[in-house]
Amino acid sequence: MxxxxxxxxxxxxxxxxxxxxxxxxxxxxxxxxxxxxxxxxxxxxxxxxxxxxxxxxxxxxxxxxxxxxxxxxTEEESYTLNVRQFRAKGDGITDDTQALQAAILCCPPKGRVFIPKGTYKFRNLFLKSNIVLELGKGAVLSAYSERDKFPVLPGTIESYDGESEYNLGSWEGNPLDSMASILTGIDLEHVVICGEGTIDGGGNFDVWWVAGVNQNPPYRPRMMFFNRCKDIIIEGITIQNSPSWNLHPYFSEDIKIYGITLLSPDSSHNTDGIDPESCTNVDIAGVHFSVGDDCIAIKSGKIYMGRKHKKPCRNINIRHCFMERGHGAVTIGSEIAGGVKDVLVSCCKFYHTDRGLRIKTRRGRGKDSIIDGIVFDRIVMDEVKSPFVVNCFYFCDPDGRTEYVGTQEKLPVDERTPSVKSLHFKNIVCKNAHHTGVCIYGLPEQKIESIVMENIDISYSSEATKGIAAMMLACEPTSRLGIFARNVKSLVLENVNLHNAVKEYDIKEVARVN
Known part of the structure; x- marks a missing residue:
């Protein structure tokens, strides 16, 4: 080996x-x-x-x-700055924000900020380049949950000449005012966050997860937000109770996330695990997810950001991960106006998620919203309700339930029309599925170009429940349905086995089935 x-x-x-x-x-x-x-x-x-x-x-x-x-x-190290030397108490009562921030700002290049055992109450922290932030065993960074303690990152700031803009805040693919995250990095490089300790974001159902909390800006903080950063490494730590998304790399590159644990209650709102948005070169390995929304959601902005920057999320490698109790194990979209290309998910286990692979796009995402080069290989799924869902009618946003988004009629292809090109799924075992094994809904005017499924084995739970596989207007509840496909140019099924399905195939408007 x-x-x-x-x-x-x-x-x-x-x-x-x-x-x-x-x-x-x-x-x-x-x-x-x-x-x-x-x-x-x-x-x-x-x-x-x-x-x-x-x-x-x-x-x-x-x-x-x-x-x-x-x-x-091992690498060289210049100095270690222990936060206790900066008057951090770690007693779970004192506000240690200033001491923690002072240690970060004073850390020299190739230095380490060390947080020893203790519970450190704090508001939020801003990181800087060329440091290692290490949480020792038994160390807990415990964030306050009072909304008025968080500064705001403006969505856009106009330049003096009025011709350009500076984007700081972001919320679900749009440049909107949002609270600074628990840990925030802006224009940084060479940052490591590591150790055996825990970061607790203070998420709760009274402040951060209460119904309607997203209606007005500034929007909720994430656990970590990296805006236009490079060479960021997160490893080993436990991250729990994030107010919203846990890790949000944004217009960043060379992101490595290894061996961490992400925990949020099953019913917490918008607590996605890792959401790379318009990022390049993201490596995720050995991560344990148990969250209230998608475990991994790969994004590239809604209409404004996608059209303006045309920056896809690309070269994403995910392996040896355990994903449980999320809406989707690995999701692409729905904020995907810049496209997603070259994603490899391999050697992972999905357990008790609503969906395994989940692609969410819709009319209006635009011609730059191209999904291509998506490969799933050597995956084991158990108790995943709908293992494969490709949905081109996702009914998100204020206009999500309009005739334009939801109609099954063929519409003209224009600058608003997204596309799905190449999807390849191989060597996958799905046990105890419930709703639909494979649910594929392409657009009639822009059919999915190619889906290859080889060496796939799907068996259904003896107590399978009935439910909706794809969040779209035309999707009816199903139970133990095999392969449902609409609007695909080429669908290759090679050694695909369905066990205990009530109905094995429901395939229409597919140009070629092999």
Whole structure:
């Protein structure tokens, strides 16, 4: 077995065990310089408490035999700034915002801000470039939930000459005034947030998740918001109770997220796990999701941002993740006016999500909204109600239920018409499905170009419930329906097996079925 080094810091290393196992494998021992330091089961392994600029030999063993080995030298570190030296109390009572912020602002390049064991109450923090923010074991950053404690990021600020604008705030794909997030980064590079501690966003049903809270700006903070940033690494920590989306990289590149845990109550509102928006080169591995909305939602803005910037989300790699109790495991859209290209999801486990793959687009997203190069490979799903949903009639936004968005009649193709090109699903096992195994609704005027499904096995729960697979006006409730498809140019079904389906196929307006 080979080990791939994903990330190497001064005091930690993250490695990936190569293989098809979704998230965990049989237990193995971890040896450092000839000493067994722990046992683990994860396909993405994080090791802590190393020393800077030091050579190590790493070996993984089972039954006394080495199964993988590598050597490495940790990075250099300039200084460690302990937040207790800046008068942070960590007593769960004192407002530690100023002490925490002072430590961040004072940290030199290649330095580390260290947060030791304790509970640190704070409002929100702004990050800066070239630092490591590490939460030690037992450390909790606990955010206040009072709305008036949060500064506001304006959606757009006009330039002096009135010809350009500066975009700071964002809400669901539009440049709108929003509260600064729990951790905010603007125009940063080379930032690491890591450790064994927890960030608690203070999310609750009285303030952040109450019905109607999104009606007026400024909109809710996210847990982390990175606007126009580069080389951001988030690893190891636990993130819980975010007021809205957990991690929101925005017009950013080279984002790495490894081995973290994202937790929100099942019924919390808009608590997506990771939402890269108009980002390039996003690597997500070994993450455990249990959230109240989509686990991962890949986006590129609503109409204004998509047309203005024409920046797709592209080159997204997701693997060895465990996604449970979300609306969708991996979702593309619906704020997708700039398009999404080249996404690989592999070796993951989806459990008890409403949908596995979920594509959400609609008329009005525009001609730049192109979905292409989407690949799902070696996925295991269990108790996923509708494993595959491709919906080109998603009824979001104020006009979502209008005749223009919802009609099944063929309309003229114009600048408002989105497109879906290539989708490829292979080597996937879906157990205990409920509503519809495969639900595909393309536009009649802009049919989905190509869907390939090979080596797919779908079986249905003996207690399957009835429900709606796609959030659109024309979708009727189903239970144990096999493959439903409309408006596809080429649909390839190779070694696709359906077990216990009430009706195996309902396919119309598909030009070619192989």
């Amino acid at each position: 080979n080990l791939k080094i994903l990330n190497l810091l001064a005091r930690s290393i993250t490695v990936e065990l190569e293989g098809d196992t979704p998230y965990e494998r049989e237990q193995y021992e971890v040896w450092i310089n000839g000493t067994c330091v722990k046992t683990d089961t994860k396909m993405v392994l994080l090791l802590r408490d190393l020393k800077p600029a030091t050579k190590y030999e790493l070996a993984l063993k089972q039954d006394g035999q080495s199964i993988a080995e590598t050597t490495f030298v």
